[in-house]
Structure formats: structure tokens, C-alpha cells
Amino acid sequence: MGKIIVIGMGSSDFTQINGQALEIINSNNKIYSRTERHEVINVLKEIKEIVFLDKYYDSADTIEKVDEKIVEELLKESINEDIVYLVPGSPFVLEKSVELLIKKDIELEIINNQSFADLVFSRINYVTDGYRTISGKDYNNFKVDFSIDLLIQEVDNEFLLDEIILNISEIYPMETKFSIIKDGGLKTEEIYQDSLSNYSRRIKPNHQTTLLIHRPDGLYDFSSLVEISDFLRGPDGCPWDIEQTHASMRQDLLEEAYEVVEAINEEDPEGLLEELGDLLFQVVMHSQVAKENGDFNIINVINGISKKLILRHPHVFGDLNLDKSAKVLQNWDSIKYSQRNFNTFWERLNDSRGLPSTIRAYKIIDKVTRIGFDWNETGEILGKVKEEYDEVIEALEDPKALREELGDLLFTVANLCHHLGYEPELLLTEACDKFVNRFKTMEETAQEECLDIQALDKSELERLWQASKLQ
Template sequence: MIVLDWPSSHPIAPGAYGVGIADLLPYPGSEHIAKESTIYIPADQPFIKLSVIMDLLLGPHGCPWDREQTHASLKKYLLEEAYETIEAIDHNDPEALAEELGDLILQPVFHMRLAERTGSFEFNEPLKRITDKLIRRHPHVFGETLVADSDEVLKNWDKIKQTEKERSILAGVPQALPALARAHEVSKRAARSGFEWPDFEGVLDKVHEEVAELREAVAGGDKAHIRDEIGDLLFTIVNIARWQKIDAEDALRLMLNRFQGRFESMEASAEKPLQELTPAEWDQLWNQAKESQKGADLNP
């Protein structure tokens, strides 16, 4: 009995008393497997062990909750684990990052096992596809192509992708991405194709232009027009971030963390209900919170 698709070089040993699949991972019923009909496959690779565990959880003797899941029902967990991983990175917490990466890695393994059980594709198919893709899209590493820098690598990457699928450069940007992240990726790809301002001053000028157009829209009172102009302004701000090699999504998320910290500090410092504060008192509390936060940043 072989549980997974193993490379030909993976070590194996004949089944013997006390050695078998039950030694790879105990599970209900494994004690009844005939030792002479098994081979021992060392479980010293964590990813392999994880994939076996997921297979058992989805099996006849597995977890009722896991067995009820579908690709659609798991979408929210994939997104949740990705954001928790980002938070661990933002906090520069290696312990939390190791924990959250494990939770994140579980999600594709779960989907791969589900797909295998429903006959959509084999468990290893996504791994084979990404391996082939990485080799194909890195001809400067696995082939004879020469590149001068990372910018040239990205341009080659886009050319290869277009050749592979013969579609728009922007077609591969998921519409489900958060809007700022999608805007950053769209503008980056468009710029790599040549649709770009000649210099950073051009981007700044565009901000002033969009602000003026927004003022006109607000004066006109047309909500749809105002919405469109706000969108144009936000997209231009994302381009400012891109030109400065800053991720707009990261910038806004970190700003929100700072704002929340300052607001909570104001709540703690206020000596009366927030609704009763005057504008001057709000300003005073805000400035105190900013100074307190700066001190915390300097003395972590």
C-alpha cells in the first residue's frame, strides 16, 4: 500500500512486524493493515505528513466538518489566513509568522485533497504546474536568456505570459483583489508595457488635475460623477506609491493601525464622553496621542 505519489529516489523498506502505514501515521483501522502487504515510507518530510493528515481527515473515518467543506465554503478561510500572515509580517514576529504560514499552507493542501477526491485533478497537479511555470518563466536561470536587472526580468515575465495565453497583460489581475492592491498591480503592469508618465512630476501634476476635477464634480452635485472622480484620484495616489516603490495597500493598512492606536489612546485619556469634546479638546488629545505613539516607536 502506497499512500502518495513518491519520487523514484524516495527511500522505502519492506513491510515487517511493527513497520507499515500505521507507523507513518496512526488512524482508525490502520492496525488491521497486513504488514506483509505494506511498504514503509519514512515520514520525515513535514509537507508529506500534512498531506497524509489532510487525506485522513477527508476520509471515511475522518472529521465530519472537514468532509462537509467545498472549495467555495473554504474561500473565506484562505483570505483570512492570508491576512493573518500579513499581520504577522507587519508585526515583525517570527514566531507568529511561522504559525500563520502553517495555517496558510493548510488551505491549498485542503483544496488539493478536495479536488483529488472529487476527480477534478490529481493532488500533485498544482505542484507540477507551478514547477513547470517557474522553470518556463525563468529562462535567465534555467535557459540561455541574459538579463541586466530585476526590471528586465519582469518585462520578460510579462512577454512569456502573453505568449503562453495570448491575452491582455491586465487579464491575469484577479478582480477579487482588494481595490488598492488591484490598482497597484494594474498600474504596474500597464507601466511595464510602456503606458507610463515620463517622470514623477507628471504623476504629481495628475493629482492636482484630479483634485480640481473632483472639486468641480462636488460643486455639480452628481453623485455618480463624484464617485468616478474619487476613483480617478485614488488611482493616481496609487501610482504615486508605485513610483516610490511603496505598496499602497501596505501604506493604508499601516496608517489605519497608527490611527486606531492613537484613537484608543484618546479614548483612554479623555476625561469626559467623547461626544462632549470640543474641537480644541480633540486636537489636544490627538497631538498627545501622536507624541505618545512616537515615543513608543522610538522605545519598543
């Protein structure tokens, strides 16, 4: 097996090629290049025979397949002789094919050169406190980190540049600075710097175009929230936050979750934004307490849910074919309970004891109906409701029996709700809202009549109640 010698061509022109690289290029070794689109190649192809691998960009379905095809050819061609492989910029930055070669059991030599990142910072005289480099083809908002600069390479056309700027503008402040560098270090160099709010098409990008999104000032991200939580519970933090435990924050967690639901019910986007933040802080705080206890941290939480979602969606991340929601839910439960070593069905029914009772009742009923334990007709379950009602009447003189019969009646009504396609928790919430609104109307009417609603007798209250129902 021959040796593969990887040479970085740098980020601009032929003058960047060092003596060691030139000596190897001028040897008799066969030369392969990832692409023909580079200033160094414009010089080399006049004096050396080079095999260009751009062909795989047209034949492969994804950029990952491109790299795999390139590596496959390089390995094949190096079986009996040493070969040279030229890559743009630095072999150690955004060069997946080199990463794949490193993982192979082969003799490999890598000669580094200036990366596009080094060139960009030098051309705009910019000192960075830290940055992340990604390819424009891989950009999405989930790769954003507001605490560092974002360097996006391979922004090779106007549509891609416009799309990235548009997506960036949705989450970054509009005063955030950006720099676009095209053909950095060459005679054709163009630099465009401004704020997102003033972006326009002043540069037509090519394969040597890089977009730098400068770190925004005064913008918080998830890591900021974790740091705030850590500080609040630290030596110089808040006495109340320091005292909190998992148990003491249980009520807060419930309240924040219900306030999220309320914002959804009210169709209040601004309220939902705020309440989701409050709920997220609860997750971070509980994770902080667990970290201090030596149990787990927020990274473990994120890693755990990510693994769970991938494992429980084999029809998305794997080869399983599930074309209906019912099949998806059935498969989800199957994976969930196999992980928990549930060997009996009743254990599945007992899996939701921490939920509010109406929600727990609904989930229990939902699970048993999936295996066919359900009412055939609505009339049957209405008859069961009447039966339970009658048993409540019979138990009025027996407190112990009454407690049980009232519970049976509530559970049967929850069963009726499920059978008719309603969630009892939501229905009861709506009923509470209706009662409060009617009582509001009662009090307003009482005030118009110069009456104190808290001082009225039952007959007056009933009069106002009946009047409120007419409005």
C-alpha cells in the same frame, strides 16, 4: 555487437560472489570494474586482469558525467566481443551507469547480488517498515521523508558525514536514532549507534560506510498534512470541514494570506511560522475539495507549479542568459502571456482582477510604465492628483459622478505611489496601523481622565486626537 554482462559484487567480501558470477568472471571475457575500492576486487585483481574505471572520477566534472563516460567506454569495448562489468553492491541500487545501459539498445545480462541496504539491516538486526536509499553525494533536505527510514550510502569522508548529520539535525528531532556502519560484514566492521544529540566522530568513514537515519516518531511532514485534510473531510471527520467548498473558504484564504503579510510586517518569525502553516493548510484543503470534485489533487498542484517555475526560469534551468532582474521579469511575463494566448496588451492589464484594488492598481500601473506610459516628472502627477481632487469637489452634489471621481482620485494617488517607489497597499496598511495606535493612545488618555471614549462628543474626541498626535 557483443553482450555486456553486469555483475553485482555484493556489499562485503568475496564469499558473496555466487557460482554463476564466478563462472563468468573466470571466462575469457575482458573485465571492467567501476572501482578498485572493493573487497571483492582485492581478491580478483590477484588472479584476473581488470580494467578499472576510477579514472573518470578525476576527469569528469560531475558524478553524472562519470556514469556517462563509463557507459561510453563500455559500449565502445563491447562492439566486437562480450565484456564483464563489475559494480559494488547491487546493480539495481544507486547504480546510474547500469540504468543508462538498460536504456541502450544492446544485449545486456545482469547478475544481482546483496545490496548495502540488505547488509546494513542485517548487521544491526533492524526490521524496517520502508526506506529510501540515496547517495551521500546527492543528499539534501528536500529528499527527506519522515514516514520511512533514510539510508545514505557512499558517505566516504568525515566532512561529508558531519555535514549530513548537521543538516539532518536541523529538521529531525534531536532524539532521532542513527546507525553508522563501516565495512559491514568484514573483519574491520565498525558500528556506531546513538541519537543525533549525542553524535561525535567515533568512526572515520570510508567508501564502504553507510548512514541510517531511523524513522522519527511523532513527526509530521507534508504527506501527514494531506492525510489529516483527507480525514477531516471523510465520513468520520469534522462536520464544519466536510461542509466547506471553494467558495465558502474564499474569505479564510484571504485572511490567512493577510496574516502572513502581517507577520512579515511585524518581523515576527514565530508568527510567520504559524501563519505560513495556516496558509499551507488552505492550499491543501482547496486541493482536497478539488480532488473530491474530480478536478485535480495536491500532486497536480505541486507538479504544475514545479513545471511552471522551470519553464519560466530558462536562465537558470536552460541556456538563456539574463543578467538583470528587469530582464528576468520581462521574460517571465513574455512566457506567462504566451501560455495564456494573450494577443493584446489590455488582456495583460486585465489579468489581475481577483486582487485587492490597491494591489491591482499598482500592477496595472507597473505594466504600463514598462512600455513607457509614465509620468516624466513628479510635479506632473502631483498636478494630476490636484485635478482629480478638484473634480471630486465639483461632483459632490452628483452621487454617480462622485463615485467615479473618487475612484479616479484613488487610482491617481496609487499612480503617485508607484512613481515615487512605494506600494499603496503597504502604505495604506501602515496608515491604518498609525490610526489604530493613535486611537489606542486616545482611549488610554480618556481612561486616565475617567472618561468613556464612546460617550464623548466630537470636540472632546478631537481634543484627545490632537493630544495623541503629540505623543
